[in-house]
Amino acid sequence: xxxxxxxxxxxxxxxxxxxxxxxxxxxxxxxxxxxxxxxxxxxxxxxxxxxxxxxxxxxxxxxxxxxxxxxxxxxxxxxxxxxxxxxxxxxxxxxxxxxxxxxxxxxxxxxxxxxxxxxxxxxxxxxxxxxxxxxxxxxxxxxxxxxxxxxxxxxxxxxxxxxxxxxxxxxxxxxxxxxxxxxxxxxxxxxxxxxxxxxxxxxxxxxxxxxxxxxxxxxxxxxx
Amino acid sequence: xxxxxxxxxxxxxxxxxxxxxxxxxxxxxxxxxxxxxxxxxxxxxxxxxxxxxxxxxxxxxxxxxxxxxxxxxxxxxxxxxxxxxxxxxxxxxxxxxxxxxxxxxxxxxxxxxxxxxxxxxxxxxxxxxxxxxxxxxxxxxxxxxxxxxxxxxxxxxxxxxxxxxxxxxxxxxxxxxxxxxxxxxxxxxxxxxxxxxxxxxxxxxxx
Numbered sequence: 001x002x003x004x005x006x007x008x009x010x011x012x013x014x015x016x017x018x019x020x021x022x023x024x025x026x027x028x029x030x031x032x033x034x035x036x037x038x039x040x041x042x043x044x045x046x047x048x049x050x051x052x053x054x055x056x057x058x059x060x061x062x063x064x065x066x067x068x069x070x071x072x073x074x075x076x077x078x079x080x081x082x083x084x085x086x087x088x089x090x091x092x093x094x095x096x097x098x099x100x101x102x103x104x105x106x107x108x109x110x111x112x113x114x115x116x117x118x119x120x121x122x123x124x125x126x127x128x129x130x131x132x133x134x135x136x137x138x139x140x141x142x143x144x145x146x147x148x149x150x151x152x153x154x155x156x157x158x159x160x161x162x163x164x165x166x167x168x169x170x171x172x173x174x175x176x177x178x179x180x181x182x183x184x185x186x187x188x189x190x191x192x193x194x195x196x197x198x199x200x201x202x203x204x205x206x207x208x209x210x211x212x213x214x215x216x217x218x219x220x221x222x223x224x
Numbered sequence: 225x226x227x228x229x230x231x232x233x234x235x236x237x238x239x240x241x242x243x244x245x246x247x248x249x250x251x252x253x254x255x256x257x258x259x260x261x262x263x264x265x266x267x268x269x270x271x272x273x274x275x276x277x278x279x280x281x282x283x284x285x286x287x288x289x290x291x292x293x294x295x296x297x298x299x300x301x302x303x304x305x306x307x308x309x310x311x312x313x314x315x316x317x318x319x320x321x322x323x324x325x326x327x328x329x330x331x332x333x334x335x336x337x338x339x340x341x342x343x344x345x346x347x348x349x350x351x352x353x354x355x356x357x358x359x360x361x362x363x364x365x366x367x368x369x370x371x372x373x374x375x376x377x378x379x380x381x382x383x384x385x386x387x388x389x390x391x392x393x394x395x396x397x398x399x400x401x402x403x404x405x406x407x408x409x410x411x412x413x414x415x416x417x418x419x420x421x422x423x424x425x426x427x428x429x430x431x
Contacts, residue, residue: 043266043303046311069400070305073346077299077308 003106003115004030004056006064007099008049008071012036018065018099025161026103032056044074053082061087061112063119065099087112091119101184104161108168121185143211145200147218155192159222160184166213172204174214181214227326228374232431233290234278239426241271247422254415258402262304263415270302270310288321291335305400306416309343309356316342329374333367336381340364347399354397354409356416359388363424378428385424389417 005022009015015035023031034052037043049064056062064079066072072090079088089112091098098119105118151159167174167181174181177190177198192198202210217223244251248264255263274297281293291314299311320338324331340360349355366384367377392414400416402409 037303038301041303042260043262044307045303046299046307070308073305073308076346077312080312 001058001060002029002109003060003102003112004032004058004062005099005102005106006032006034006049006052006056006062006075007095008044008052008064008075009033009035009067009095010042010044010071011067012040014067014095018096021096022099022103025100025158026107029103029106030056030058031099031103044071046074046078049074049078050082053078053088057087061089061115063102063106063112063115064088064090065093065095065102065119066090067095089113089116091116093119093121097121097185100157104164104184107161108165110168118184121183141205141207142201142203143207144202145211145215145218146197147200147215149192149194149196149198149218151221151224152194154194154196155187155190155198155222157184157188159224160187162217162222163187163214166217167210170202170204170206170210170213172202172207172210174200174202174210176200227328228287228332228431229326230281230285230287230290233287234281234285235430236427237271237274237278237290237294239430240423241275243422243426244268244271244419251415251419251422254413254418257412258397258405258409259415260304260401263306263419266302266304266306267419270298270307273297273301286321286323286325287327287335288318288323291315291318291321305347306419309347309416312342312346313339313360327374329367329370329372329377332374332377333364336360336364336367349399352395353399354392354395354402354414354417355399356414356420358392358395358414359385359417359420359424362388363420375428375431378424378431382421382424382428385417385421389413389421392417 007015007018012035015033019031019033032052032055034048038045053062064075066075075090079085102115102119105115161184164182164184176187179186200211200214244267248268251264252261255261274294277293277297295311295314298307317335317339320334343360344357349357351357351361362384363381366380370377370380394410397403397409
């Protein structure tokens with residue numbers, strides 16, 4: 001089971017497009033569109049949102065992404081009237097970037113709070129960011145990798161999502177070019193192109209394993 | 225009449241449906257100036273749906289039952305911010321009315337206060353944000369200080385709401401679609417405050 005997503009937009013096309021985009025990186029996440037009014041116009045439909053909340057709930061909770069103001073009001077009203085409002089969270093995040101980041105987090109098995117945090121780009125920062133001079137915790141290890149990016153389109157959304165999943169799987173704080181490698185939005189914001197030399201750094205008990213796994217991932221061109 | 229019963233509540237919303245239908249072009253024009261230009265059509269769709277559902281009520285519904293039906297219908301059919309806002313208002317109003325058969329002036333003030341509080345909680349707007357709160361808040365205060373007569377309370381609320389709607393004209397919007405416009409919203413009346421004034425004026429006229 002995974003956390004589900006509901007995309008609430010004034011436009012049916014926007015909601016469906018976001019579902020399509022986010023779904024590309026999260027095959028097993030229930031992502032449900034609730035766009036437009038009941039008669040297909042521009043606006044939001046309480047009934048569509050309510051139905052989508054039910055369809056996206058597999059037992060682990062639902063994160064809702066909204067576009068403009070009344071989408072949030074409609075979603076909040078729907079949440080007020082469901083049986084278990086504590087299992088539904090409305091993310092304060094841009095609808096496209098937030099949905100993609102939340103989908104990747106949900107696909108990786110993150111719990112409700114972590115999926116919301118990913119959408120809102122509040123993922124925990126590495127305990128010891130590279131070069132910050134912070135003292136490492138006792139027994140902590142560090143590892144470093146410098147490689148050239150061979151992927152034709154650079155580190156675009158799909159390979160970036162693979163990196164985020166890999167980095168998050170170890171008990172280590174991992175950075176790529178100094179930013180948190182478990183934050184999809186931050187990794188994408190780096191705009192890493194083909195041929196670029198990039199540096200990964202890890203610290204923590206599983207730093208070496210994390211870097212090893214990332215090296216294997218880079219060599220496999222992130223599965224592309 | 226000294227108290228407001230379910231028949232009045234029903235008459236109120238039948239009147240609102242007729243008045244919204246008559247003035248939808250005007251409400252939409254206000255919304256076209258500083259919003260997304262659908263307030264009149266959205267409210268008309270919602271209140272026409274309300275008309276269709278009022279027949280399903282008992283012969284002698286309580287005010288609370290009518291308010292609840294109006295609330296759920298608006299939430300489901302309006303399609304813009306006014307749906308959840310008015311829906312929440314009337315739902316909270318219905319809860320405040322409870323199963324009373326009639327509302328006296330004190331109960332009316334409770335209902336109006338609960339409705340206003342519901343809108344504030346849902347929309348997170350404050351007075352002077354250029355929203356319907358600018359009509360609701362003076363209306364509640366006027367009804368509260370109008371004394372013991374329900375008609376006097378409703379008339380006072382209607383007048384205060386109308387003045388509150390006019391007073392939104394010089395404001396810069398801080399909530400809703402108009403907030404994207406900054407200074408350009410100045411000089412235009414808030415459509416939600418205007419529809420609130422309409423609702424309360426019909427309430428006074430049907431009492």
